[in-house]
Amino acid sequence: GDSVTQMEGPVTLSEEAFLTINCTYTATGYPSLFWYVQYPGEGLQLLLKATKADDKGSNKGFEATYRKETTSFHLEKGSVQVSDSAVYFCALPSGGSNYKLTFGKGTLLTVNP
Amino acid sequence: DTAVSQTPKYLVTQMGNDKSIKCEQNLGHDTMYWYKQDSKKFLKIMFSYNNKELIINETVPNRFSPKSPDKAHLNLHINSLELGDSAVYFCASSRGFNQPQHFGDGTRLSIL
Numbered sequence: 544g545d546s547v548t549q550m551e552g553p554v555t556l557s558e559e560a561f562l563t564i565n566c567t568y569t570a571t572g573y574p575s576l577f578w579y580v581q582y583p584g585e586g587l588q589l590l591l592k593a594t595k596a597d598d599k600g601s602n603k604g605f606e607a608t609y610r611k612e613t614t615s616f617h618l619e620k621g622s623v624q625v626s627d628s629a630v631y632f633c634a635l636p637s638g639g640s641n642y643k644l645t646f647g648k649g650t651l652l653t654v655n656p
Numbered sequence: 657d658t659a660v661s662q663t664p665k666y667l668v669t670q671m672g673n674d675k676s677i678k679c680e681q682n683l684g685h686d687t688m689y690w691y692k693q694d695s696k697k698f699l700k701i702m703f704s705y706n707n708k709e710l711i712i713n714e715t716v717p718n719r720f721s722p723k724s725p726d727k728a729h730l731n732l733h734i735n736s737l738e739l740g741d742s743a744v745y746f747c748a749s750s751r752g753f754n755q756p757q758h759f760g761d762g763t764r765l766s767i768l
Binding site: 574575577579581584585586587588589592630632636638642643644645646648649651 | 660689696697698699700701704706711712714746748753754756757758759760761762
């Protein structure tokens, strides 16, 4: 079945460091791909998305490129801030009619001042 | 305005009790979901509803019964609560399948 493998954390960085969180997927066809972020005590928010191969999703300084050849959707940010501390989830629609999201296990990012 | 709202935010109760969690969305979406997040932050789909109809029950015990009185609401009733039910439960909605989902802030259920 469809699955998402995500780099496990926790990841601890200093402010202004470069961030990469790896995500690879297994899927039938070419589904949309999403990154969600969960701040402490809150629900998940869509961070960015890509709907087809070679698309680049971007938001709040974060970027991810849909790579069909490597089945990857790695999340990157050039300079992280303390306010980026959160749990990040890679996800894809799955199931017969894409009726659900399959999530990676989440990566906890802590950014220190 | 809150897009997806869940109540209560916290629920502490004894094993064996019955409890309900309510969810409402004001986004005009046709599709709603319930997810369970365990202590390690792992998220798993429980139910998907489309236009008030159950689409999938993802191997959830029948002690869990969702109910959708209209497209804007998807409530979750849990009978005979067990220790393993302790988790954070998230409601979500989307315009349809394969679309980004909007999540509520979660209900933290603790079983004593």
